[in-house]
Structures are given as structure tokens and as C-alpha cells.
Amino acid sequence: MKAMAVIELKGVIKRFGQITAVDGLDLEVPEGICLGLLGPNGAGKSTTMRMLTGQVIADAGELRVLGHDLPHESKAARARMGVVPQLDNLDVDVTVEDNLAVYARLYRVKDVRAAVDQALDLARLQDRRREAVDKLSGGMRRRLLLARGLVHRPPLMLLDEPTVGLDPQIRTELWTLIGRLRSAGTTILMSTHYIEEAQRLADDVAVMAKGKIIARGKPDELIAEHAGRETAEVYAPPDRLAEVRAEAEAAGLAVRPAGPAVAIVGSERASDGTVPEDAVRRAASLEDVFVLLTGEEAE
Amino acid sequence: MNGAASAEVRVRRLDPAAISGVMSREVANFRTYWRGTTFSSVLEPIIYLLAFGIGLGATLVDRVEGIAYVEFVGTGMVATAVIFSSALPAMFGTFVKHRFQNTYDAILAAPVDVEEIVTAEMLWIGLRASFYGCFPLIVAMGFGLDPALGMLLVPLFCFVTALGFAGFGITMAAIVEKIDQFSYVTTLFVTPLFLVAGTFFPIDQLPEWARVAANFNPLYQLVELVRGAAFGFESTDLIRFAVLVAFALAMWRVATRRLTMRLID
Numbered sequence: 001m002k003a004m005a006v007i008e009l010k011g012v013i014k015r016f017g018q019i020t021a022v023d024g025l026d027l028e029v030p031e032g033i034c035l036g037l038l039g040p041n042g043a044g045k046s047t048t049m050r051m052l053t054g055q056v057i058a059d060a061g062e063l064r065v066l067g068h069d070l071p072h073e074s075k076a077a078r079a080r081m082g083v084v085p086q087l088d089n090l091d092v093d094v095t096v097e098d099n100l101a102v103y104a105r106l107y108r109v110k111d112v113r114a115a116v117d118q119a120l121d122l123a124r125l126q127d128r129r130r131e132a133v134d135k136l137s138g139g140m141r142r143r144l145l146l147a148r149g150l151v152h153r154p155p156l157m158l159l160d161e162p163t164v165g166l167d168p169q170i171r172t173e174l175w176t177l178i179g180r181l182r183s184a185g186t187t188i189l190m191s192t193h194y195i196e197e198a199q200r201l202a203d204d205v206a207v208m209a210k211g212k213i214i215a216r217g218k219p220d221e222l223i224a225e226h227a228g229r230e231t232a233e234v235y236a237p238p239d240r241l242a243e244v245r246a247e248a249e250a251a252g253l254a255v256r257p258a259g260p261a262v263a264i265v266g267s268e269r270a271s272d273g274t275v276p277e278d279a280v281r282r283a284a285s286l287e288d289v290f291v292l293l294t295g296e297e298a299e
Numbered sequence: 300m301n302g303a304a305s306a307e308v309r310v311r312r313l314d315p316a317a318i319s320g321v322m323s324r325e326v327a328n329f330r331t332y333w334r335g336t337t338f339s340s341v342l343e344p345i346i347y348l349l350a351f352g353i354g355l356g357a358t359l360v361d362r363v364e365g366i367a368y369v370e371f372v373g374t375g376m377v378a379t380a381v382i383f384s385s386a387l388p389a390m391f392g393t394f395v396k397h398r399f400q401n402t403y404d405a406i407l408a409a410p411v412d413v414e415e416i417v418t419a420e421m422l423w424i425g426l427r428a429s430f431y432g433c434f435p436l437i438v439a440m441g442f443g444l445d446p447a448l449g450m451l452l453v454p455l456f457c458f459v460t461a462l463g464f465a466g467f468g469i470t471m472a473a474i475v476e477k478i479d480q481f482s483y484v485t486t487l488f489v490t491p492l493f494l495v496a497g498t499f500f501p502i503d504q505l506p507e508w509a510r511v512a513a514n515f516n517p518l519y520q521l522v523e524l525v526r527g528a529a530f531g532f533e534s535t536d537l538i539r540f541a542v543l544v545a546f547a548l549a550m551w552r553v554a555t556r557r558l559t560m561r562l563i564d
Binding site for chain 1: 316317319320321323324327328330331332400401402404405406407408409410411412562563564
């Protein structure tokens with residue numbers, strides 16, 4: 001039996017003046033999975049997220065969240081989802097516990113005190129509960145932001161670029177928290193442009209570009225389908241890189257830039273001599289898929 | 300962790316739980332800055348009363364409309380206190396929450412809509428201003444104004460007027476593109492409204508067109524109501540109160556509409 005879809009978008013279109021931010025988007029998120037919405041900046045990820053909370057109204061298409069039609073039943077849907085925004089919008093002068101209590105009330109939680117305690121445990125901020133938010137470190141603020149979105153224990157979480165601009169250490173810490181949420185069965189839609197984030201946390205990845213989904217599947221399947229088994233990276237001066245690239249393309253292989261190198265994707269299919277001897281061979285990655293599909297270098 | 304704790308939310312408009320939730324956010328923030336706000340709200344009428352009431356009263360004007368000038372200004376200053384504790388905080392508060400703190404993004408992600416945000420913020424500012432509006436009256440009592448039973452209605456008059464000006468402030472915040480454009484709003488609207496409200500000089504000495512225009516100034520209506528409370532109501536005061544209620548309702552609708560246009564794409 002197919003699991004019920006928690007989010008269902010069909011043919012969704014959103015224009016801002018001349019720009020079409022979302023262009024015929026179809027997206028289904030089944031219950032209990034973590035879907036990574038992967039795409040470059042400007043792909044329409046944030047617009048999609050804002051449509052799901054009723055802050056952007058689609059021009060066309062069908063949107064259903066937790067069984068509610070958007071936008072007119074958006075309020076009922078919002079009551080049962082949590083949102084972690086890209087930008088920190090905590091009330092900085094207010095204490096940690098008051099930040100949580102306000103949102104517990106906005107989400108109509110019956111026992112506000114218990115909800116605040118639980119959120120403090122989750123964010124590991126029990127001993128800082130009476131401090132103003134601007135006294136917290138960056139990592140603590142991020143944990144608090146996540147805990148605020150979970151204060152009503154929603155069955156669905158929207159994470160909009162949850163670790164954008166964070167130190168690697170704080171990022172890892174958040175990944176642990178998100179991973180725990182995922183194992184507890186919360187359905188998660190997470191937009192990101194970090195490949196590693198999608199690879200680590202997502203059961204399923206949807207690659208978004210120019211307002212639509214261009215590929216969808218489990219990370220392994222996407223790699224097998226679009227990249228192959230192996231990628232060969234060649235590090236060399238620009239002139240030589242251009243030659244390597246031309247040769248590989250002439251042999252019908254996909255080539256992508258990879259910072260100072262070029263990466264020959266699907267190098268296991270190359271005939272002898274196409275891939276230079278000094279190339280570094282490694283397993284094909286989601287990054288290869290992403291760059292090939294979107295034409296943009298990943299972060 | 301699953302959905303056990305997330306409540307079924309009534310999806311009707313103007314849910315009291317949403318409104319009180321947004322107000323609780325305002326209260327939590329207010330607790331961090333109330334000292335400064337209260338300090339200026341208390342001290343400012345004292346300074347004005349000393350400057351105008353005592354300074355002008357002792358040298359140039361003795362009595363106005365049969366009232367000692369210090370009492371005339373003291374009662375009128377209630378309106379000044381109300382506009383400065385409603386229009387300005389609403390204007391700056393809404394702008395800062397929208398543009399600098401992204402507060403509304405977080406609130407609107409919860410089951411709360413723009414109408415509930417506007418209603419809550421207007422009510423909160425109204426409550427605050429109904430408190431601050433009484434200070435000039437209390438200060439004026441120190442300068443000889445006699446207490447009157449009608450004065451118990453002054454917080455209500457201040458509350459209704461402040462609702463309207465809070466709606467005005469939210470509307471302006473939703474319209475301007477940059478924070479420095481508030482200078483136009485204060486110079487073009489706020490300053491003339493509080494100067495030509497009958498606070499410092501009586502309106503009936505003005506040319507006829509100005510007297511007619513003053514009737515459209517909610518602050519003038521408030522000044523007259525406060526003087527009615529202190530020195531005896533007239534039958535027209537009921538109409539004045541109705542005007543303030545109408546102003547508050549109109550600004551509530553306009554503010555909701557403009558902020559919705561700003562926040563929902």
C-alpha cells in the first residue's frame with residue numbers, strides 16, 4: 001500500500017512580475033520520509049516553501065498539505081506543521097523560554113509550560129532558559145530556532161535551508177537533531193543547496209531547477225541513473241583541462257567543472273586512453289548528478 | 300515525536316487564541332524596554348506643562364475658555380500623549396518587525412493570519428496608550444486640576460483613539476519602502492494633527508475652514524472629550540466618541556488590507 005502523501009503539489013505556477021519562480025511544479029512527499037529539495041539559488045525552493053505556509057499564493061495548480069487545500073485551508077494545515085526559517089527571526093531581547101512560550105501559544109498548545117520544557121530539552125538549553133536570546137552562541141540560537149518550530153510536536157516539518165551560512169561544527173550538530181526527528185517518524189521537507197546535507201539526511205531527493213523538479217529519487221538511484229558508478233577528476237593547468245574535456249566529450253562522456261579540476265562522470269564507461277592516467281578515480285556522487293542536471297557548481 | 304500534541308485549530312477568522320498569542324509576544328518584548336518608554340511618557344507631559352502651562356500661562360495667557368491655561372493644556376496634552384504612544388510605535392514597530400527582524404514570517408508560519416496580527420497589535424498599542432494617555436491628566440492635577448468622575452472614562456477615550464492611530468501607523472509601515480520616509484509621515488500628518496487639535500490654543504479662534512477641518516482630526520475629538528470629562532460633558536460628545544470609533548474601525552480595515560498586500564505575495 002502506498003503511504004498517504006503529506007504534501008501534494010500539482011502543476012503549481014507562481015509568477016512575480018516577469019519572473020516565473022515556480023513553473024509547473026509537481027511534488028509529492030509521502031508520510032514519514034525526509035525529502036531533500038535540492039537546487040541552486042533561484043531555483044524556486046524558497047517560493048515553494050512559502051507557498052506551503054500560505055505566504056505566497058500560487059497563480060495556478062493544486063496544493064494539498066496534510067489533507068488541507070491551500071490557500072483557503074492553510075491555517076488548519078499550518079497548525080500541524082512546523083517551520084524552521086532560513087533567517088534567524090527569534091526575538092533577541094526576550095528570554096529563551098519566552099520565545100518558546102509565545103510560539104506554543106500561537107500554535108494553540110494546551111500545556112504551554114510542558115511544551116516549553118520539552119523544547120528546551122530538545123535544544124539542550126534548559127540551563128539558559130532565562131537568558132535573552134542575544135546572549136546565546138550561534139549554535140544555540142540555531143537549536144532554539146529548530147526547537148521553536150517543534151514546540152507543538154507537528155507531524156510535518158518544513159526546513160528552509162536549515163544550515164545555510166553555519167560553521168561546520170554547528171551544521172553537524174543540527175544534522176544530528178534533524179536526523180533524530182526523522183527517525184522519530186516526522187515527515188520532513190528540507191530545502192537545501194548543500195549536497196552533503198541532502199545526502200546525509202534525505203531518504204529521497206528532488207532536484208529543482210528553474211521552478212520545476214527535474215529529477216527525483218533516492219540518492220543512490222539518482223547517482224546510478226544520471227552519473228554512473230565512477231567519476232574521474234583531473235587536476236591540471238587550464239590548457240590541459242580544456243584538452244581533457246574536449247577528448248572526453250568527443251568520446252560521448254559527460255564532463256563537468258569541479259573547482260580547479262574537471263570531472264569525467266561515468267568514467268567506468270570510457271574506452272582506454274580517454275581518461276588520463278593521472279586522474280583521481282572516485283565513486284560517483286550526488287554532486288555529479290546535481291551539477292550535470294542544473295549546470296551549476298555545487299557548494 | 301509525532302502529531303499527538305499538535306492541536307486541532309479552529310480555522311475561523313479573528314481567533315481569540317491567535318490574537319492573545321500575538322499580544323503575548325508584544326508583552327514579552329515590552330518587558331525588555333518598558334522603562335525607557337514609560338520614562339519619556341511620564342516626563343514629556345511634565346516638560347510641556349512646565350513650558351506651556353507655566354511659562355505661557357504666567358506671562359501671556361491667563362485663562363482660555365474660562366479655564367486656567369495650565370488646566371487647558373493639561374487636558375489637551377492627553378491627545379499628544381496618545382498619538383505619540385500609538386502612531387509612532389505602530390509605525391516603527393511594524394516596519395522593524397517586517398524588514399529587520401522577519402518576525403511576521405515566523406508568526407504567519409503558525410496558524411495566524413494578517414488580520415489577527417493587525418488586530419492584536421492595535422489592541423496592545425491601544426491598551427498601552429490608554430495608560431500613557433492618563434499621565435498628563437495626573438500631572439495636571441499636581442498643578443491644580445480638580446479630579447472629576449467623568450475622568451474615569453479618559454482611558455476608554457484614549458484606547459479608542461489609539462486604536463485608530465495604531466492602525467494608521469501600521470498602514471504607513473506597510474506603504475513606505477524605507478525607514479527614513481517616516482519623516483514625511485510625521486511632518487505631514489502627525490505634527491499638524493497634534494498641533495491643530497485644540498491642545499495649546501482653542502480651535503474656535505481659527506478661520507472657519509480650519510475649524511471645519513479640525514472636526515476631521517480625531518485628536519481634536521479626543522481633546523474635546525477629555526475636557527468634557529474634566530469640566531462637564533455636552534450632548535455632542537456622544538457624536539465625538541462615535542467619530543473616534545468609526546476612525547478606529549476604518550483604520551483597522553485599511554491596516555489589515557495594506558499589511559496583507561505587503562506580507563502575502
